[in-house]
Amino acid sequence: MPSKSRLGQNFLRDQQAIRRIVAALGDCSDRTVVEIGPGMGAITRELAERAGRVLGLELDHELAARLSSELSRGAAEQGTNPATSNVEIETVDVLSFDFVAASALAGQKLLVAGNLPYYITSPILSKLAESAEALDRAVLMVQSEVADRVTAQPGSRAFGLLSVTVQLHGPVEQLFTLLPSAFTPPPEVHSTVFRWRFAPRFKALEVDREPFLNFLRQVFALKRKTLANNLRAAGLDSAIALQALSNAGIDSKARAESVSIESLAALWKVLKAEGATPANEVAPTIV
């Protein structure tokens, strides 16, 4: 079956990488693992050996049907009843999948694995962030440049809205990088696997999730402009913006890219206490 590049179909063929992805999930023997985009089942088969249950979410119905029947045939050949298999492949768009309901049904927080379709990496990361209460940990392959942004620290070139949004939902760490030759067909970019342990920080930072995320979209809207300029562009009076920065202990010339998550939270709280958070709604995207 030819791969469909519009669906980000670059199939992993490096067996060692497959084992490392599944091992990075830790003990999953009594856990439900949701795999995003199982494709031809390279990671799915290894997960099936290690996890209590595997739920694969595949948009391509031809691939989903083929993988389901291959897994059933494999089970039958081993003398196992396919109906009792621990793997289920659902034909669904991951972006419309209800992780919260699936977690409730499983009676536990979910683990997530996936060699992601790169054309929708950011929406998938947003979706997982939104579903953080239902998730325990994820091991995800993304293009290396995105992994660098996800794990970046303040002051580095890669630090931005994506880093803050992901890290607000729990710590992330890069695990390993693969060359294009690890895939068929090879993508045009290098790929990196990272682990994300879901532990939302909103309560500890004493910020309200939705308004604070909207505020972050405002202060990161104009790249390479100062925080003060971004606040003004979001509709805040200049003098109020400068006073709030000073009260939050942030340099008046600082850019959002150089400020820690804690300081951004302090700034939002100062503005909120004064009833001065900028009112503009910014579309919820973290690209």
Ligand code: SAM
């Ligand atoms: N896991 C397989 C592997 O590593 O070989 C395939 C990974 S491939 C990079 C991405 C997979 O995600 C493809 O099978 C593709 O059809 C699937 N996919 C693309 N868009 C999707 C979506 N919106 N929801 C679920 N799966 C999707």
